[in-house]
Amino acid sequence: MKFHAIDLPNVKYTQPYSIYNKVLLLALTLIVLTSIPLYMNKSSTTSPLTSPTPSLTTKTSNATGLESILPSPTPSPTIEINSTAGLESILPSPKSSPTTETNSTTGLESIEEKEEEQCQLFSGNWIPYPDGPAYYTNETCKWIIPQQNCMKFGRPDSEFMKWRWKPDGCELPLFDAAEFLEIFRGKSLAFIGDSVGRNQMQSLLCILGNVTYPEDISDQYSNNTDYFKHYVYTDYNFTMVTLWAPYLIRYSYADPSVHSGDSLMNLYLDEPDEAWTSQVENFDYVIFSAGQWFLRPLIFYENGGSIGCLWGKLDNMTKMSESYGYRKAFRTMFRTLQSLENYKGVTFLRTFSPAHFENGDWNAGGNCGRTKPFSKEEMKLEGYTLDMYTAQVEEFKAAQVQAKQKGLDFRLMETTEAMLLRPDAHPNYYGGSHHRNTTTADCVHWCLPGPVDTWNEILLHMLKTGQKST
Numbered sequence: 445m446k447f448h449a450i451d452l453p454n455v456k457y458t459q460p461y462s463i464y465n466k467v468l469l470l471a472l473t474l475i476v477l478t479s480i481p482l483y484m485n486k487s488s489t490t491s492p493l494t495s496p497t498p499s500l501t502t503k504t505s506n507a508t509g510l511e512s513i514l515p516s517p518t519p520s521p522t523i524e525i526n527s528t529a530g531l532e533s534i535l536p537s538p539k540s541s542p543t544t545e546t547n548s549t550t551g552l553e554s555i556e557e558k559e560e561e562q563c564q565l566f567s568g569n570w571i572p573y574p575d576g577p578a579y580y581t582n583e584t585c586k587w588i589i590p591q592q593n594c595m596k597f598g599r600p601d602s603e604f605m606k607w608r609w610k611p612d613g614c615e616l617p618l619f620d621a622a623e624f625l626e627i628f629r630g631k632s633l634a635f636i637g638d639s640v641g642r643n644q645m646q647s648l649l650c651i652l653g654n655v656t657y658p659e660d661i662s663d664q665y666s667n668n669t670d671y672f673k674h675y676v677y678t679d680y681n682f683t684m685v686t687l688w689a690p691y692l693i694r695y696s697y698a699d700p701s702v703h704s705g706d707s708l709m710n711l712y713l714d715e716p717d718e719a720w721t722s723q724v725e726n727f728d729y730v731i732f733s734a735g736q737w738f739l740r741p742l743i744f745y746e747n748g749g750s751i752g753c754l755w756g757k758l759d760n761m762t763k764m765s766e767s768y769g770y771r772k773a774f775r776t777m778f779r780t781l782q783s784l785e786n787y788k789g790v791t792f793l794r795t796f797s798p799a800h801f802e803n804g805d806w807n808a809g810g811n812c813g814r815t816k817p818f819s820k821e822e823m824k825l826e827g828y829t830l831d832m833y834t835a836q837v838e839e840f841k842a843a844q845v846q847a848k849q850k851g852l853d854f855r856l857m858e859t860t861e862a863m864l865l866r867p868d869a870h871p872n873y874y875g876g877s878h879h880r881n882t883t884t885a886d887c888v889h890w891c892l893p894g895p896v897d898t899w900n901e902i903l904l905h906m907l908k909t910g911q912k913s914t
Contacts, residue, residue, distance in 0.1 A: 563614030565902065565911065566858035570817040570865055570895075576606035577893035578618060585650035585892070590876035592643060594891035599874035601815050604891060609862055609898045619901045621655040625680045627907055628729075632683040636720045637733040638690040640797050642673070643889050644731070645686050647896045649675070658684065672719075685727075689717040690737040691769075692777045698743060706807060708741045713751075713772040716780040725786040731857075731903075732777065733794040735832070736888050738770045746772075766828045771835035778843035782850055791847075792906075793840050794857040794899065796832045800867035801887045812887035814867040823865055833860045855906060859899055869894045 582588055582595045590597065609616055635645045649658070658675035666672035671688035694715040698708040724730060741755040744764060752762035754769060774793075781787055801810030825833065837856065844854040871886040890896045905911070 564612035565614070565616070565905065566611070566861060567820075568609060568611040568862070569819055570607040570862075571610045573606050573608040576608070577897075578608070579621075579654060579897060580650045580893060582892070585653055587646050587649040587653070588892045589646060591886065592646065592871060592875060592889055592892045592894075594871050594874040594894075597871075597874045597876045599872075599891070603815055604866075604869045604895075605893050607817055607866075607895070609895070609901070616898070616901055616905060619651050619897070619904055621652050623908075624904050625652065625655060625677065625682060627904075628682045629680045630682070631728040632685075632726065633729045633731070634684075634720075634724065634727040635686040635731050635733075636689055636724070637692065637731075638688075638735065638737055640735060640889060641731065641733040641794070642671075642686045642688075643892075643896055644733075644794070644899050645673070645684065647892055647894075648684070648900050650892060651897065651900055652677075656680075687720045687723060689719045690734060691717065691773055692720070692732065692734050693717055693773045706740060708743065709737075711742050711744055711769055711773075713744055713746045713769060714776055716776055721780060721784075724781070724789070725784055727789050729790045729792070731792040731794055733797070734770075734773065735796050736799060738773070738832070739766060739828075742769055744769055744772075765831065767831040767835040770832050771839055774836055774839040775843075778839060778847075778854075782843070782847055782852065788852075790853045790855065792855050792857050792903070793836070795836055795860040796829065797888075798829045798860065798864045799888045800870060801885070802867075806884065806887065810887065811885040812867050812870045812872050816868050818865045818867065820861070820865060825861060825864060829860070829864065855911070857899070857902060857906065859902065862898065863890075863895060866890075866895045 582593050588596075595602070635641045652658075656677060656679055658677045660673070660675055662669040662672065662674045665674045665685075668688070671686075673686045675684045676682070677684070691709075691711060694712040694717055696710045697703060698710055739754075741753075743753045743758070743761070744751050750761065752764040752768070754764050754766065781791060799806070800812040800814075802812060802814075804810035837858070840854065840856050844856075847854045867887075869890055871889060871891055873883075873885055874891075875886050875889070
């Protein structure tokens with residue numbers, strides 16, 4: 445009889461060993477399986493902690509890259525500066541910061557402001573205007589005096605009336621008479637100076653005649669109504685006058701019995717002419733001008749004594765330049781205006797109006813027979829005309845600084861360049877006057893209609909825009 449139990453001891457000894465191995469293997473497996481998630485979790489927890497540094501670098505790169513072209517949703521100082529230099533100087537940013545608004549104001553100015561900056565009102569050329577004259581003719585305006593009525597007295601050509609001033613960078617609007625009268629409603633305007641200043645006033649009378657006519661009450665104010673004119677536009681309560689003061693300062697004839705175009709004159713450089721100082725405080729707007737009278741033979745006086753002369757054949761006297769007395773006269777005029785307690789008017793200075801005598805001086809056969817304007821490339825400001833203009837403008841600019849401190853409004857109407865280009869528009873031999881020899885050409889005054897009308901276009905433009913000088 446066999447007992448199978450004999451094999452039992454072998455089984456007992458092998459089974460515990462196998463179980464132990466299996467348990468150990470299972471334990472190791474559990475340890476590995478448990479460690480992998482812990483390790484991965486640790487790795488994922490570490491990564492976000494190190495991310496801020498790369499993200500800061502990325503923002504810096506954007507500021508110098510795309511953010512310098514496209515506006516950032518959250519503008520930084522660096523981005524705004526770069527954007528202003530790029531597209532944001534042309535296109536508005538969707539988010540405006542104080543810096544962006546400032547740049548927009550500078551870069552997106554109104555068209556009118558830009559045009560005003562680009563407009564060189566007193567520099568340009570005369571261009572053809574076939575529809576001219578723009579406002580009146582010698583037949584429709586009764587205010588043209590014979591001296592300037594060129595067509596009436598036989599001028600054979602009419603092209604001089606068919607040009608308009610074209611400033612560099614802009615257009616000069618046509619004169620609106622109704623608008624001008626509204627601006628001057630309840631106001632007063634004085635032209636102070638010589639007969640070329642009166643030439644401008646007569647042009648203005650003709651232009652305004654398209655709306656209304658004034659009443660001439662000159663005889664109520666002066667016995668010399670050829671030189672002192674006084675007009676009232678009753679519908680507008682607007683007064684316009686001209687005051688004769690050819691030197692703006694006190695003067696007298698050296699020989700009271702001789703009054704001619706080349707008479708020797710005494711000129712008192714530090715004394716203003718009472719013809720205007722006694723009345724100027726009554727006016728809201730004043731236009732001063734003077735010119736050709738300063739080219740006559742002159743003796744200059746200052747501080748009560750003679751100091752020199754111009755053209756005069758006088759012994760022991762210092763010979764002065766053409767512009768010397770001119771400069772001194774404007775200096776005295778401006779100082780006087782600033783010293784008047786009750787003067788609050790807007791002051792315009794219209795600059796020197798050139799003459800165009802050719803083939804001799806005015807008293808030696810000189811004339812002005814051209815029939816079309818010069819271009820600014822053909823004619824330059826030079827010689828005594830440049831000296832006179834420069835002296836006048838320098839005195840104006842010095843006075844303007846002082847006037848501003850006192851609350852006075854001084855404005856410069858620089859018509860010299862424009863008129864230098866118009867040798868064709870003087871009366872020449874085609875002006876009638878009982879005061880002069882008609883065999884002497886007039887190359888100082890201007891035909892009406894003519895380029896003097898442009899002075900009034902400029903005047904209205906300056907009033908509307910507030911322009912004071914170039």
